[in-house]
Amino acid sequence: MRKLTFLIFSAMVMWHGVVAQPEKQKQVLHIIPEPVSTTVLKGSFLLKPNTRIVVSGKDVSGVASLLTQMLNAPTGYQLATTVSKGGQEGNAIVLRINSSHNAALGEEGYTLQVLPKQVVVAANKPQGLFYGIQTLMQLLPPVIGSHTVVKDTPWKIPCVNITDHPRFGWRGLMLDVSRHFFSKAFVKQYIDEIARYKFNVFHWHLSDDQGWRIEIKGLPELTTTGAWRVPRSGKWWSFAPPQPGEKATAGGYYTQEDIREVVAYAKERFVTIVPEIDVPAHCLALIASYPELSCTQQKYDVNPGSRFLKKEINNVLCVANDSTWLILDKVFTQLAALFPGEYIHVGGDEAHKSFWETCPKDLALAKKLGVTIQGGLQPYFEKKMHQLIVSKGKKMMGWDEILHDGLPTDIAVMSWRGMNPGINAAKQKHPVVMSPWGQAYLDLYQGDPLIEPNTYGMLRLKTCYDFNPLPDSVDPKYILGGQGNLWTESVPNERQVAYMTWPRSLALAEVFWSPAGKNNWPDFIRRVEQQFKYMDAAQVKYARSMYDPIIDVAKGNNDSLNVTLASEIPGVDVYYAFDGTNPDNFYPRYTGTPLDIPKGASEIRVITYRGQQPIGQQINCPLSLLQQKLDKKIKREMQQKSK
Template sequence: MYKRIILLLVTTVGFAAVTQAQDLNPNLGIIPAPVSVRKTSGSFVLSQETAFLADSVNNKAVVFFADYLKNTAMLHIPVKHNSGQTVNNSIVLTSAGTDGLPAEGYRLTITPTNVTIAAKGAGMFYGIQTLIQLIPANKGATAKLPCVQIEDYPRFGYRGLMLDVCRHFFTAEFVKKYIDLMAAYKFNTFHWHLTDDQGWRIEIKKYPKLTQIGSHRPATLIGNYHDRTPQQFDDTPVDGYYTQDEIRDIIKYAADRYITIVPEIEMPGHAMAALASYPELGCEPGSGYQVQSTWGVFKNVYCPSEKTFAFLEDVLTEVIDLFPSKYIHIGGDEAPKDAWKESEFCQKLIKKLKLKDEHGLQSYFIQRIEKFVNSKGRSIIGWDEILEGGLAPNATVMSWRGEQGGIEAARQNHNVIMTPGSGGMYLDALQGKLSTEPLSIGGYTPLDKTYRYDPTPEALTPDQKKYILGVQGNLWTEYIATENKVEYMLLPRMFAVSEVAWTQLANKDFKDFSEVRLPNHLAWLDKKGFDYRVPTAIGAKDSVGFGSTLTVNLKTSVTGAKVYYTIDGYTPRETDIEYNLPKTYSVPTDQYRELQTIVITPTGKRSVVTKTVIYNKAPLPPVQFSGTTPGLRYELIPGEYNSTNDFKMSADGADSLIAKSFNINQFRKGGGFAIIYNGYVRIDNDGVYGFATSSDDGSTLLIDNQLVVDNDGRHPINAKSGAIALQKGYHKFTLKYFNIGTTGSLRAFITIPGKPTGELGSDLLFN
């Protein structure tokens, strides 16, 4: 008897069902999860007769909540001064009772007669956000709030989200909408990426050409960077910048929600928009600099001349006058040294300053800018490349190329903000399979990867971990041209980032987050008209299994949404059967059953379709093999291909080379190529084995000549998986891969029954 595959499907409709489920929910549906939640009996009835008392009626958190009650909850309750006397049927916002609370903390107490938030400063605002989440979204004239005692405070002091407005421009009103979402989920820092190669988006009065020229590009690349050879462009101009008055208004809007805005002015790289505006700032002023219409890293950077430093100091002076934030982000990433190596001026400067090389020149550049920023009473943040050549004395490092830069900076006693793409903090990456997602930069960052990230690496000592100030999610917009797509890429992963930043590590629970709390928050997004990625039905996933029955028992991922299914091989839609009750299907011997599911929300948004295939067939028997040489034989095939079907092994046995890994970097020197790995994989026990590849471009994996993983076609880095039932012994293994363009990668994985997925290495591969 083979493993029985069990799926879960139960739909929940209406808020009442959610409220009942919350009785078993330790966090009462709150995102991010609080430090401590202690439920008590009874409920508080919020109504028009409820009194609203505050220590200070002009406090901005109090003003925010009064506005919420009036305009969202439709309760016109005037704010009155809190005299300290007990008033029944009241909401009280007070600084009394805050002894021992950490910074930004609050105590929320709900009894049958009163609601009290005890907090100071930002903590009051965060207590209000928690209270708002407990008020039913579909309340009538009254609303029942559960009685509870909550004590809460953040894990990290820096809780950030970044928005890139350079690659594509977004209106001031949309930026405010972005800030509103951040405030609702207890973020306190908005990193505003304002200058880059593809656009300068901030008005600088002393240098008007920055917006007259630098804020405009004539066209944008069509498709992904990899899609077309040669690249094609859309002939559609992209314009836009923020006036200083608009920026002041947004800064105040954010401050009223306890959010600090950190502006980023890129240097010394990502400077093409500035160089197009003022060519004399480059090392080759006559080279025809242009605002870029494509993506990537460009070799032209600021020349470290006195003219450049004067320009940057003028720009930063206006930026600092606008933004009250402690930090000014100066970029520092992806700054090629080609122009400096070829510049006579730069080479003379390196000798004059007795620097080791161009990396030392970048360090000189950053340190000089830091001294100026420090002279204005501010501090710099830079991407982890500012470590190159020596770190500026007071700089904070934002670690994006994995965690190593942050680890190195913390070991040097520098403050660190963790934001690694490898940790799920790059929200422009794919949320699902490449074929089901909109155009993106590539990579794979599903919700659970973002949620499970811990910003404090084990490589650091407890004292070194104190330098980790916090964490940030980044949303780069090369492939995000519309506001709807910003929301789709941001949501729901933003909720996961909020819990990484706020919630104590011991209180994090992905199952509770994704299955109990998230559905209600997604229903709120749906009702409010946000675009977001609808998760697939809880318990449903693309998979291949083996067994004699298929039991279907799922749960909707969005409160109020419906789940539809098919078993006929056709894509499910609302015309198909709505699944409400568990159902079991038999799988005849040597046949299969295919279940496809989709979630459709009340506003018509759809999840991607999941496909579960169950085979009732015996595991593949082993093949005859007695070799003991670790690794696989491979053949390298030059040329450019579109599919793994376009090439095959040569007839003369050219696969005489042996590889012990799938590292293809050594082959990426002579243009496009393909490679075929052949050999045997050792299976130690009967069972269902999972295999996967992650590749840029296409790859396919076959076991005993049966296709298990189909990751074919030209594409940026993408992962796909499959499964197959195997008997103990050796099985023929074939992996085919091709690469075009300047990037490329290949990794292979195996999931052994009862063990976590791991890289497939030479310990299991033989020839």
């Protein structure tokens, strides 16, 4: 019997030509997000012009078509797709639906086996196959991302065994198209990019004070007025308001046919679109279109990015106005028909209630309900919105401000003001998506503000990577997953969207997909650097901020100024100069001890090197800025002590 077993094994090795290797895959593979289990084998599979894509099982043809599209463009091949006839398929990539359900894989998991003569991607569902081919693409040379034919490239795939499935079911990214409008073609491209890293939710922020972006039949003013504002360029919130007679020519909107096209495109890539119409606040574009919906019923302009006081310009809907609910019913009826996903996001954040306090209708409603304007009118609004959404056959989701006692528990809460609102919502048995601004807001700075495009706050790559959407204190069944959010006040064009998205969304992709406890920061950075090569080939812009030096300030004796330097990633040296010259690797290297300021110095210049090569941007930092930073630190410390 042992002899027979040995002969069978020997025959398998001869046909497949592989044996398992020790745990060295970390230095061979660069997959993001990190799979659950990976074993590197000897050998490789060579993709050839006559390689076949073989399908086995129901509903596989769509995934096969996407795979051939991705492979044909850079290789110049015309790979054929055939139906499996059973048995061994040589020189083939086999996409197979499991004949018996593999419970460990669930609906989105897959197995991937690459052997010298055959590649097999197997899954319980087509979406699992889709994620399997995304991993397969990362095993090919980086130029596989090219949109044009790359000649003289051996398309080798290393032999591996991979078993993989996601940690969370909700793996989302949000794009705000209200503050700046982005074309339908770009939105589809963005969906391609996020699907490549196994995100499965695209949250589409379609309305705000600065623009209404979706056609609603029977409400033409939303797109003739609400979708347009006067053109401005520069620093957001500094723009002059519309001037008398100035034409509103900046903006745009998606027709319902556009929406259907994007929804279908996303569905093919197993991405669910969650539309957001933000109410009752952030409604200035809606109110500019239909002034009767506000408490003042005054005519306002769509905001072009000017700072405005909410006590002077009303961007909040009148809750007690019948017209409000007639229009909302029409909007959400059409929204529900256009988007097949189970959730509709209704916003609910940052509702300034001062106009309700002076509105006779809202005051009368609050008195009738026996509630205060400040504490009770928004909960009433949210419960009524819930009834409206449910009547359309959908589930309601909103930002964490919607959370109030007595809110129906089927309403999902997206926690943005830190983790605590999400924890509280989960303890009240609400479904929760964790999206805290300090770990998941992609519109924040990702490097030193001295050299980054203007925005606010700070969110470095490592902070994203250290994010854990599942607190120990809650029942995991209430945490749907996590999401990164890209608000676009300071993101005026499509290239900047990509710059702010990558690589921080690579970190979020791994947080949302890979098993808990498997994070490895140095290895993640190694894999990120390989992914940059794929992005280069695909002409996707990304930030290199992780290479730049970090300049901070420490308190010396008698509150004096000391400078501290650091690198965000391992294996990088930091060099500096106080004398006004540009440092290189022959200058003093920072060793970890806070630096005293030489007399007369007014600036520190800092640069990072890896070995003998500069790797980050040079930062020239006035010491006066560091002094201001230290003063703020000291002030915060004193305030904390006084408490």
